[in-house]
Amino acid sequence: MEFGILVNEGPYTHQASDTAYLFARTAIEKGHKVPRVFFYHDGVNNSTRLATPPQDDRNVSSRWSKLAEEHAVDLVVCVAAAQRRGINDDVLAPGFRISGLGQLVEMGIQYDRLVTFGD
């Protein structure tokens, strides 16, 4: 099955991004496909490479980048939400790209399921 994933909350304050990551990783391990993850609202803050959490904690953006590299997951950050929050191409972690909301709508149209993680 093909899953589209929508992440609506930022890292660390909320668990949404962690749960979305674990869902995506597990789905892929089970043989499903996660072609794209879309980051919206404060979810765009998951895409910055400037975050430096303590070494004994997980690095949320880095593990998204790793998942993208290993499994060709398209990590899309909403441009309008990103501009509001100071996220641009200069600060993006590897594997992330900035694009429009149409990429989110496409996931709903093309994939078997769209799963939202947020409040």
Next chain:
Amino acid sequence: MSDMDEMEDGSGIVKKFMFLNRKAPHGTVYALEGLEVVLITAAFDQDVSMVFTDDGIYQLMKGIDTKGIEVKDFSRTYRALEGYDIEKLYVDQASLDARGLTEDDLIVDVTVLSVDEMANLMAEQDVVISF
């Protein structure tokens, strides 16, 4: 890569999208940014329904004035939805009752549904996105 270009993708497929609006218009950004997704989805010629439930029904209240909190008032966008062919607006009866509100307190024409009717409508959808 504008949204106009992206609209070429997936053409011909029409799915039923329901947008579930659960939060007050101000206090958090969910209602404002959620509306953007609704408008883009309609631009993709999808079958769009909007549901207002819990504090989400405050998004449709008459007389919203945001001057005091110094944020943008986007309530007029709800009146413009018809222009985007978004005409399926549903409100949860129990949420109205719990807040002492009626249809007359709202700025647009809506269909008021019971919890059971809402559940049936939800079950018919292909995609449900909650803000």
